[in-house]
Amino acid sequence: MKNNKKCPLCNLTDREKDNVYYEDDVFFIARTKTLKGHKERIMIGSKLHIDKINAPYTNGIWWGNSILPKNIIDTLENICKEVFSYTYKVVVMEGGYASIPEHFHLVITDLEPDSDDFYQILGTRWLHVIDIKPWK
């Protein structure tokens, strides 16, 4: 599908290079524009203006309505371990409250209780939990 000029996620990797942690032909991993009271907040998204990823990847893993290749999940986990090294666990949230539902992206957040969206995080289904470091 063609990129949409009005969509903030289309061409994000060109506009916000400083906030991009990873990109390939299909995916990007980047800091979200608003941090909502978190020290870090990132998202994984598609570079195309599509609402789900469903290519039949070998070793693909279902996250919500999309199938993600194992290697991109490994890449995401490695980035999270660096970016979120200040905390213990982060979660990949289902896109239920996503502001741009027509463009595939999932937000990965820490569990900071003083954040602006803490109760929304608790009210959203988690597709995946990433262990950053062990407790003590």
Ligand SMILES: [Zn+2]
């Ligand atoms: Zn888009």
